[in-house]
Amino acid sequence: NVNKEKLGGMIFAIVLIALIGIATQLLVSMCLHLFGLAAAAILTALILKIALAIKGMEKHAIEIINALERGDIKSAQHNLSLIVRRQTKQLSRQDVLSATIECIGESTVDGIVAPLFFYSILGPAGALAYRTINTLDSMVGYKDDYYKNIGCMSAKLDTIANYVPARITSFLMVISSRLLGADWKNSIQILRRDHSKTRSPNAGYPMATMAGALRIKLEKVGHYSLGENREPLSIAKCKIAISIMKLTTILFSLSLSIPMLLILYLVGWWKLLFGL
Numbered sequence: 001n002v003n004k005e006k007l008g009g010m011i012f013a014i015v016l017i018a019l020i021g022i023a024t025q026l027l028v029s030m031c032l033h034l035f036g037l038a039a040a041a042i043l044t045a046l047i048l049k050i051a052l053a054i055k056g057m058e059k060h061a062i063e064i065i066n067a068l069e070r071g072d073i074k075s076a077q078h079n080l081s082l083i084v085r086r087q088t089k090q091l092s093r094q095d096v097l098s099a100t101i102e103c104i105g106e107s108t109v110d111g112i113v114a115p116l117f118f119y120s121i122l123g124p125a126g127a128l129a130y131r132t133i134n135t136l137d138s139m140v141g142y143k144d145d146y147y148k149n150i151g152c153m154s155a156k157l158d159t160i161a162n163y164v165p166a167r168i169t170s171f172l173m174v175i176s177s178r179l180l181g182a183d184w185k186n187s188i189q190i191l192r193r194d195h196s197k198t199r200s201p202n203a204g205y206p207m208a209t210m211a212g213a214l215r216i217k218l219e220k221v222g223h224y225s226l227g228e229n230r231e232p233l234s235i236a237k238c239k240i241a242i243s244i245m246k247l248t249t250i251l252f253s254l255s256l257s258i259p260m261l262l263i264l265y266l267v268g269w270w271k272l273l274f275g276l
Contacts, residue, residue, distance in 0.1 A: 005149035013136055013153045021122075021129035028124050029274050044124045051119070051127035053111030054249060057083075057104060061242055064100050065235050068093060083107075086220065097233040098218050104241045105210035105218075106203050108173070110134050110158075112249050114165035120260040123273060133157045159201060166202035168256065169248060170195075170209045176247040177213035182240060186230075187212035194226045210241055 024047065032040035060083050067076035076096050081088040083103050091099065114134070118126035137158035140151030170191055178184035190212025191205065198204035204226065211218045211227025214237045219225040231237070264270060 002149050006152050009140070009150035010153040012150075013133075013157060016136070017129050017132050017157070020132045021125045024128045025123070025125035025273075032274055047124040047128055048115075048119065051115040051124075051131045053107060054246070057107040057111055057245065058242055061100055061104055061238060064096065065238055068096065068235055094233050095219075095221075097235070097238060098216075099220070100238055101210060101214070101216070101233075101241045102207050102218050102220070104238075104245050105173075105206040108245045108248055109162055109166045109169045109202065109206050112245070113169045113172075113252050114162055116249075116252060116257045117165045117168070118161070120257045121264070123270070130161055133161050162202040166205045168252065170205040172248045172251045172255075173206060173209040173213065173244055175251060176244045177209075179247060180240065180243055182213040182244065183215050184213060186215060190227050194224075197224045197226060199223065210244065213244060214240060 028040055028043055028047070031043050060079060063079045064076050067073070067079060073093060073096070076093075077088040077091055080091070080096055080099055080103075084099055086099070088096070088099070115127045115130050118130040120126075122129070133154070136154035137151075139154075140147045141155035141158060174184050174187050174191070176182075177187050187209045191209045194208040194211070195204040198207065204224070207218055208226045215228070215230040216233050216237055217225060217227045217229045
């Protein structure tokens, strides 16, 4: 029954997200009250390590790059299969490079900026609750016959949660492109033109921005094509994409995350949240 599956999926998603968020909040609050600020800060750092995927994404991308540099396309395909949903065994070298850069762009949102965004507003509980939403979407948020009903709520929550972070990320990617000497003007042009070409209303923003900045075409055959073939896909482009991801993270932390944390501290939000 379609309605029962959707209702079950909705209840499962909401209850799991709420439980993890509440449990995290209680754990950090107890740690703060029982062991002090230093202990709570260490616990928060551990939670952020779980919620963020900066090193993880870079590690996967570097492993793919290393395999391609060795001419080992099979290893590159295998390493790529660990971070994308699509089948990778038949992908060419160019397809692998494209998928890797697409993943770097999208992961800048859901692996870095979005968790930091929710951490800046709701603390560690916000970061881990977001990670739960994103993980649920990765597990059951598919459009196939098996998951389309039970995963409907998970997919919608992920879309809602990433709406603002995706757009902030694109803006900061343009600035990062300018600072790194990439084609920032083209990144704006391709962002405006191609951001809506993906099925996800959010994924197209960082990927189109990345494609424009690198002057390349990113393509998932049968699904979307972003950017233009002004320059060939290459390992060098992949490395620049990683640099854009890192600088975007720094810019978000300095320009938005830290200021948000300080402003909320000044208005008494953290005292209210942690019962101080």
